[in-house]
Amino acid sequence: MMLLDGKNGIIFGALDEKSIAWKVAEKCKENGANFTLTNAPIALRMGKINDLAKKCSSEIIPADITSIKDIDNLYEKSTKALGGKIDFILHSVGMSPNVRKNKEYGDLNYDWFFKTLDVSAISFHKVMQIAEKNNILSKWSSVVGLSYIAAQRTFPFYSDMAEAKSLLESITRSYGYRLGKLFKTRVNTISQSPTITTAGSGIEGFEAFHNYAEKMSPLGNATAEECANYCVFLFSDLSKKITMQNLFHDGGFSNTGISEEIIDQFS
Secondary structure (H helix, E strand, C coil): CCCCCCEEEEECCCCCCCCCCCHHHHHHHHHCEEEEEEEEHHHHCCCHHHHHHHCCCCCEECCCCCCCCHHHHHHHHHHHHHHHCEEEEEEECCCCCHCCCCCCCHHCCEEEEEEEHHHHHHHHHHHHHHHHHCCCCEEEEEEEEEEEEHHHHCCCCEEEHHHHHHHHHHHHHHHHHHHHHHHHCEEEEECCCCCCCCCCCCCCCCCHHHHHHHHHCCCCCCCHHHHHHHHHHHHHHHCCCCCCCEEECCCHHHHCCCCHHHHHHHC
């Protein structure tokens, strides 16, 4: 039996074959789901989402995730295209102009900082608030966002994205309670290993940290494909009572103080 047979979803953030959202779309399709794909218009022009849409027989609906009007339109068109309410939503969106422009943490551009929070975290609240107001969520639906351990630990290169991920995880708890009461909807974040994606690779020092995390994690870094499998589980009925959680999917990194490989490297 396919885990998502007959379920309808919306996937935010697929850009190219390296992106986690792309892998999630492929795995959801393999498991019987139908879904629409969405991203910002500029990302749609830069990426290869048309190839993914063709592979998954999915409709692409452009939407700026910070725009209430765009999200409204996305939901209206998605429920029409899918023929019913939404069973799962993936929020795989994050962006920091300060990180992109290599701004030091002590010299942040605050307009850019607010943009980081809006795109990477407040948008998660908008996605759920508009879903609630438009009554598009089915009973026992599932909403998943992607987070990172820098929400709870200091990683200097991550800059203001750390604050954004902390806010994302807080919204998960607050809206998870509300949607649970209203629709039995569960809301979780996955705190994923550093993953080689087009977006992640643009962060200065990312490759070095990816290699460090690999040596620190007893199971090694979790890949984008493995994260996609975890998302399928969270969208499925097997996870019906898991909600308001930040779920570490990092090969054990988050609970490892130091590894033998790191000790050997400095011995």
